[in-house]
Amino acid sequence: MSLQESGEMYLETIYILSKKMACVRSLDVAEYMGFSKPSVSRAVSLLKKGEYITADEMGHLHLTEAGKEVAEKMFERHTLLTSFLEKLGVESETASRDACKMEHHISEETFSAIKKHAEKYMGK
Numbered sequence: 001m002s003l004q005e006s007g008e009m010y011l012e013t014i015y016i017l018s019k020k021m022a023c024v025r026s027l028d029v030a031e032y033m034g035f036s037k038p039s040v041s042r043a044v045s046l047l048k049k050g051e052y053i054t055a056d057e058m059g060h061l062h063l064t065e066a067g068k069e070v071a072e073k074m075f076e077r078h079t080l081l082t083s084f085l086e087k088l089g090v091e092s093e094t095a096s097r098d099a100c101k102m103e104h105h106i107s108e109e110t111f112s113a114i115k116k117h118a119e120k121y122m123g124k
Contacts, residue, residue: 003050005104008074009033010043011052014061015071023060077103077111084118 003011013032017024030040044061047053052067063071081099086092106114 003052003070006043007047007050007052008070008104009100010040010047011063011067011071012074012078014053014063015068015075018063023058025059025061029061074103077106080111080115080118081106083122084114087122 010029010033013029014024017028017032021028026040026044027037029035029044030037033040044053044055047067048055051064052070054062054064056062078096078099081102082092082096085095085098090098
């Protein structure tokens with residue numbers, strides 16, 4: 001199953017929430033993202049079908065290895081791009097919003113170049 005941008009966003013959200021709380025539920029994802037429960041339920045179903053997440057008997061969501069790989073990749077892109085844009089003088093909220101858009105569409109080659117630059121000049 002090929003992931004769309006929205007699937008990547010859901011995985012990244014589950015990853016972020018799992019760092020903050022012991023158990024992540026669909027309701028937590030809906031509240032964090034500002035989406036309706038039915039929208040999240042549909043996305044969760046698709047992510048389970050694609051084997052990116054599992055849900056236990058209590059409804060707690062867990063990333064599979066494939067899901068965790070995608071989530072960590074999106075999270076790294078988001079945090080690095082946000083920081084990079086802030087260093088260029090972009091206001092934090094705008095930088096985060098723009099990084100969210102960029103992280104899903106930027107090529108591996110371009111991201112690697114930005115990351116290399118950030119490591120060299122920004123100490124990241």
